[in-house]
Each structure stands twice: as C-alpha cells, then as structure tokens.
Amino acid sequence: MVWVFTGRENGALLEIVNVSRHFDTFVALDKVSLHIEAGEFFTLLGPSGCGKTTLLRLIAGFDQPDGGDILLDGKSIIAVPPEDRPLHTIFQNYALFPHMTVAENIAFPLRMARVAKQDIRTRVAEALEDVRLPDKGNQYPDALSGGQKQRIAIARALVNRPRLLLLDEPLSALDAKLREQMQIELIDLQKDIGITFIYVTHDQGEALALSHRIAVMDHGRIIQVDEPSRLYGYPGSRFVADFIGKCNLLDGKVSEQQGSRVTVELDGLGSVYVSGLETQFAVGSRCALTLRPEKIRISRSSAIPGASDTLSSPADPSPLSSFDGESHFPGYVHDMLYLGDVTVYNVTLANGVLLETLLANSASGRTNFFEIGDQVEVAWSCDAGHLVLD
Amino acid sequence: MMAKKNLLLTVSAGLVYLFLYLPLVIVVVFSFNDSKLNAEWVGFTWKWYGKLLYNQEMLTAAMNSLIIASVSAGIATILGTLAGIAMHQYRLRLLQMLVLAPIAMPEILMGVSLLVLFIMVNMTLGLISIMLAHITFCIGFVALAVQARISSLDPALIEAARDLGATPWQCFREVTLPLLMPGILAGALMAFTLSIDDFVITFFTAGVGSSTLPLQIYSMVKIAVTPEVNAVSTLLMLVTLVVITVASRLSPAIFRGE
Numbered sequence: 196m197v198w199v200f201t202g203r204e205n206g207a208l209l210e211i212v213n214v215s216r217h218f219d220t221f222v223a224l225d226k227v228s229l230h231i232e233a234g235e236f237f238t239l240l241g242p243s244g245c246g247k248t249t250l251l252r253l254i255a256g257f258d259q260p261d262g263g264d265i266l267l268d269g270k271s272i273i274a275v276p277p278e279d280r281p282l283h284t285i286f287q288n289y290a291l292f293p294h295m296t297v298a299e300n301i302a303f304p305l306r307m308a309r310v311a312k313q314d315i316r317t318r319v320a321e322a323l324e325d326v327r328l329p330d331k332g333n334q335y336p337d338a339l340s341g342g343q344k345q346r347i348a349i350a351r352a353l354v355n356r357p358r359l360l361l362l363d364e365p366l367s368a369l370d371a372k373l374r375e376q377m378q379i380e381l382i383d384l385q386k387d388i389g390i391t392f393i394y395v396t397h398d399q400g401e402a403l404a405l406s407h408r409i410a411v412m413d414h415g416r417i418i419q420v421d422e423p424s425r426l427y428g429y430p431g432s433r434f435v436a437d438f439i440g441k442c443n444l445l446d447g448k449v450s451e452q453q454g455s456r457v458t459v460e461l462d463g464l465g466s467v468y469v470s471g472l473e474t475q476f477a478v479g480s481r482c483a484l485t486l487r488p489e490k491i492r493i494s495r496s497s498a499i500p501g502a503s504d505t506l507s508s509p510a511d512p513s514p515l516s517s518f519d520g521e522s523h524f525p526g527y528v529h530d531m532l533y534l535g536d537v538t539v540y541n542v543t544l545a546n547g548v549l550l551e552t553l554l555a556n557s558a559s560g561r562t563n564f565f566e567i568g569d570q571v572e573v574a575w576s577c578d579a580g581h582l583v584l585d
Numbered sequence: 586m587m588a589k590k591n592l593l594l595t596v597s598a599g600l601v602y603l604f605l606y607l608p609l610v611i612v613v614v615f616s617f618n619d620s621k622l623n624a625e626w627v628g629f630t631w632k633w634y635g636k637l638l639y640n641q642e643m644l645t646a647a648m649n650s651l652i653i654a655s656v657s658a659g660i661a662t663i664l665g666t667l668a669g670i671a672m673h674q675y676r677l678r679l680l681q682m683l684v685l686a687p688i689a690m691p692e693i694l695m696g697v698s699l700l701v702l703f704i705m706v707n708m709t710l711g712l713i714s715i716m717l718a719h720i721t722f723c724i725g726f727v728a729l730a731v732q733a734r735i736s737s738l739d740p741a742l743i744e745a746a747r748d749l750g751a752t753p754w755q756c757f758r759e760v761t762l763p764l765l766m767p768g769i770l771a772g773a774l775m776a777f778t779l780s781i782d783d784f785v786i787t788f789f790t791a792g793v794g795s796s797t798l799p800l801q802i803y804s805m806v807k808i809a810v811t812p813e814v815n816a817v818s819t820l821l822m823l824v825t826l827v828v829i830t831v832a833s834r835l836s837p838a839i840f841r842g843e
Binding site: 255256257276277278279283284286287288290292293294303304307308351352355 | 739741742744745746747748749750751752755759760763764
C-alpha cells in the first residue's frame with residue numbers, strides 16, 4: 196500500500212519525475228517521483244544507503260540522474276550547472292571556507308552574484324544579526340563552536356534568498372542538547388523566511404519533530420510520503436512502522452471487515468478488532484497489527500476480576516478476546532529498562548512474542564511497578580493500532 | 586629497567602645522527618679553519634668566505650645554479666600542481682606511475698637518457714637543457730606535495746563553492762587554489778632545493794660554460810678539498826636547510842609521509 200499525497204499537486208515548486216541513479220550495479224535511486232510545495236519543510240528520511248543523499252545531490256546539481264527529470268517551477272533543471280540553480284545546500288560538516296573569515300564566507304554567494312560592494316557589506320551585517328552572531332564577522336571558522344558554524348552556514352546559504360534550501364544531516368555533528376535547540380531554531384527560521392526546506396536525515400525523531408511532510412525511503416525507493424502524525428499513526432508498511440518510532444508488530448490474518456472495522460486473527464493469540472481503517476482488506480490476507488508501546492496499557496493480572504474470561508489460547512480461538520473497545524491478553528514481564536521518565540516493560544505473550552510497553556514513572560519514589568517474571572495483562576483499544584499488509 | 590632501555594635508545598639514536606651529520610659538521614668546522622689543509626685546527630677565520638667573493642668561476646656557477654633552480658622550480662610547480670590535481674581527480678594508476686616514476690628512477694639513468702634525447706634532437710647542452718632535466722624530476726615531488734594537500738581537504742568545500750554560485754573557474758581561483766597553496770609552496774621549495782643540489786643529472790646535461798655550483802665544487806675537489814670548497818658547501822647547506830625548514834612548516838603532512 197502506497198500513500199499518495201493528493202493535495203496541491205498542481206504548481207509544485209519542485210517536481211522529481213521518475214528519477215533513477217545507478218552506480219555500476221548498485222541502484223541508488225529507482226524511479227523516484229516527488230512533489231514538493233513552496234514553503235514546505237520536506238524531509239527525506241531513511242537508513243544509510245537508502246538514496247536520500249543521492250537524491251539531494253541530484254537536486255543540488257552535484258550529480259546527474261541516469262533517467263527521469265527534475266523540474267523547478269515547471270522547468271527542467273537537469274542541464275543547469277549547480278552555480279545557476281536558485282538553491283543552496285547546508286552540508287553535514289558545514290563546509291565553511293577555512294581561508295576566509297566569517298564575513299567573507301557570508302559574502303561569497305553575493306560576490307559570485309556580482310552584488311555591489313556596499314550592498315554586500317550591509318547584507319552580511321544583517322545576516323550576522325539574523326543568526327545572532329553580529330561580532331563574529333572577523334573571525335575564522337576554526338575559532339567557532341559547532342553550533343556557531345552551523346548558524347554561519349545557514350546565514351551564508353540564505354543571504355541571497357534561494358528558492359530552496361537543501362540540508363544534508365546538518366545536525367548530526369552536534370551533541371544532543373544543542374541538536375534539540377537547533378531543531379527549534381530551524382523550525383522558527385523556516386516559518387519566518389518561508390523558504391522551502393528539503394531536509395535529509397536518518398533520524399526519525401528529528402524528521403517527526405521538524406517536517407511538514409516526510410518521504411520515507413529505502414533501497415532507492417520512496418516507501419511512503421505523509422505528514423508526521425499520519426506516518427506515525429498509520430504506517431503503510433512493516434518497514435515504515437518499524438523505522439518510524441518504536442513499534443510492535445503482531446502477525447495475523449484478516450478474517451472479516453465491516454466498514455472501517457476489521458477482525459484480525461492474531462497468530463497464537465486469538466481475534467481482535469481493529470477500527471478506524473480507511474482501506475478495504477481482502478479476507479484471508481496476511482497482515483500485521485502495528486502497536487506503539489505507549490498505546491498499550493499494562494496492569495497486574497489480579498487487577499482484573501475474572502481475568503480468565505478474557506484469556507484466549509490458540510487451542511480456543513473462537514471467542515473474540517476483544518469486546519468492542521479493548522483487547523486484553525495475559526503475559527509475563529520478560530525484562531525491563533528503567534529510562535528515568537518511563538520504564539520499558541517487555542512482556543512475553545502466550546504465543547511467545549515479545550511486546551514492548553511503556554509506563555510513565557509519574558511518582559518520583561516508586562520506580563518499579565512490576566518485577567521480572569510478574570504475571571501481567573496488556574490491553575489496547577481497537578483504534579490504537581493499524582494494519583499493514585504483507 | 587625502563588631507564589636502561591631508554592638509555593640504550595638514546596645512545597643508538599645518537600650514534601645514527603652522528604653517522605649522518607659528522608661529515609657535514611667537519612665540512613662546516615673546517616670552512617672556518619685558518620689553514621690550507623683539512624688536517625688540524627689552527628684558528629678561526631672568515632677568510633675563505635671572503636675569497637669566494639673574488640672567485641669569478643664560483644660566482645658564475647652560483648648564479649647559474651640560482652637561475653636554474655628558480656626557473657625549474659617555477660615551471661615544475663605549475664606542471665606538478667596540475668598533475669597533483671589530476672592524480673586526485675582521475676585516480677588513474679597509470680597517470681600516478683608516470684608522474685612519480687622519475688622520483689624512483691636512478692638518477693644516473695635519468696641523466697644518461699636525457700643526454701641521449703638532447704643529442705638526438707640536436708639540442709645544445711647548456712642552461713636550457715639543465716632546466717628541462719631538472720623540471721622533469723621536480724614535477725613528481727610537487728605533484729606529491731599537492732596531492733597530499735588535496736586529500737586532506739573536505740571535498741564538500743569545492744561543492745559548496747559551486748553551490749553558492751561560483752563557476753568552475755571561480756571555484757578554482759577562490760577556493761581550490763588558496764586551500765592548496767601551502768602544498769604548492771612546499772612543493773616549490775622542495776623542487777628548488779632538489780634543483781640547486783643536484784649533481785648527477787646536471788653532470789650529464791650540462792654543456793661548456795654552464796657549470797652549476799655542485800659541478801664547480803666537484804671540479805675543484807678533483808685537485809684537493811680546499812677550505813674554499815668547505816665554505817661554499819657550508820653556504821649551500823645553509824640555503825637548503827632554510828628552504829626545507831620553511832617547506833616543512835607549510836606542509837607538515839608530506840614530511841610525515843602522509
């Protein structure tokens with residue numbers, strides 16, 4: 196199942212049409228098509244080697260596609276050299292020119308565009324002001340911290356107002372705290388200037404936090420393009436479910452569909468309802484139920500009176516283990532990870548599958564609700580999960 | 586135990602340096618000796634350096650050496666820089682071999698083959714033929730120095746320049762060349778010292794009246810090692826030392842064999 200972005204397709208700022216790129220026998224990009232709208236914060240997300248950086252380099256003009264076309268404002272830019280494309284790139288290691296001062300670095304694109312000398316001076320000063328480093332103009336890049344280099348790279352790339360800004364894992368060289376701060380700055384910056392951002396990252400958390408839309412890539416193909424919350428809540432495939440955030444995948448078979456509600460027989464567990472589905476599923480097809488750890492409730496077995504009522508074993512699959520609302524399954528705590536804010540409990544279900552669940556540590560004193568080996572019950576509501584077909 | 590080991594290391598290192606530098610030290614010391622013989626220390630004097638100034642043959646040879654070294658180093662630097670960039674960009678084994686072979690080739694072989702070539706094309710041996718020969722063996726050293734510098738550069742810098750609106754030529758002039766400059770200068774200085782010190786290849790490619798300093802020293806030594814020879818050798822050593830020190834400051838990488 197492929198999610199297709201249907202809105203605003205006419206008049207896209209950047210259109211990528213069936214673009215392919217091969218390196219000898221390795222297929223880096225396999226007929227990739229994308230539409231990116233003006234003003235969008237668009238992210239290419241995928242594991243290393245998925246082709247996201249290759250695609251970015253094709254857009255920037257550092258590399259040529261073997262097939263397909265790239266259109267900017269409806270005009271092909273394939274034959275346009277990088278210096279004539281109205282877009283700039285933020286490189287992973289910032290690529291500030293070490294032999295030029297910060298001010299000279301920012302002046303570089305203006306100088307190349309033959310902007311008058313006095314104008315260059317005022318615009319460089321403004322750019323430094325914008326990134327809140329007004330007194331760093333005379334320093335050399337070596338004297339700057341990682342975060343400062345990052346800001347100068349952004350100032351340099353934005354000083355002559357490109358149509359598009361390409362960002363190649365720009366935060367990967369920063370430490371966690373600074374990265375979070377820069378993420379907020381990037382969001383604000385993009386909102387302020389309204390320039391389209393195309394952002395490449397392998398960090399799904401970063402992608403979810405920053406983007407208007409995300410294209411998930413793998414093995415040179417686009418797997419799914421969607422808004423972050425839809426990508427997280429309604430993954431279109433096992434790969435996306437697994438790659439975006441943490442996700443439990445319970446294998447099963449579609450046994451019935453009534454409107455948006457599907458009955459799924461989970462292997463070795465029994466039947467559950469899954470509601471809120473938008474597509475039609477063929478009865479009998481293999482599928483997997485995706486369940487995010489935070490959407491699963493975990494409680495002590497004894498807390499539920501007559502727990503055996505909701506028990507379902509493979510030997511006795513006939514009664515639905517779920518009533519209209521919640522599904523309940525017994526299990527025991529296999530292992531746990533105390534993470535401070537939450538504790539992760541991995542629960543072994545009757546069919547031997549490990550289910551990852553989360554419990555917020557709401558009180559500061561009590562850290563462990565359960566011990567390893569405790570009999571517990573896990574439950575989720577029928578609209579908590581989503582179905583992906585194999 | 587540890588101290589003993591260190592002592593052994595220090596002593597052996599000292600012996601190696603002694604072996605390497607004692608002959609040079611002797612030359613320097615005797616260039617200040619107030620005696621015509623290199624036998625025993627008589628007293629300190631500057632007079633041999635003074636005498637050099639009145640030795641017309643020696644001055645001509647020194648001038649020849651300087652001209653040859655400057656011109657050869659200059660041309661070899663331009664060609665070697667281009668070769669170094671090409672070696673980095675195209676990564677062709679053959680290209681690499683062709684550029685670097687003259688470094689490894691025995692000098693005598695280079696000398697003889699260049700002589701044969703010059704005779705074949707009916708070229709008069711003189712300053713020009715020496716320069717051509719020196720350029721040939723200097724290119725490889727410059728190319729090595731430049732290549733070492735390029736491989737230490739972030740390739741994204743070149744792409745960033747293009748991305749920010751520089752044409753290929755602007756990119757070369759504004760970014761590539763300034764960043765390569767330390768490597769280029771180091772290569773140029775190495776080429777200069779190699780040229781000014783060369784004896785074997787120069788010996789084969791020099792003609793009448795185009796004697797260089799090393800050739801001049803050799804012809805004087807045939808009679809006797811005079812204090813004057815010591816003095817001029819000391820000066821040559823000094824020039825080489827200064828140039829190599831500057832070069833190693835500019836491009837530490839090539840002197841560390843990276």
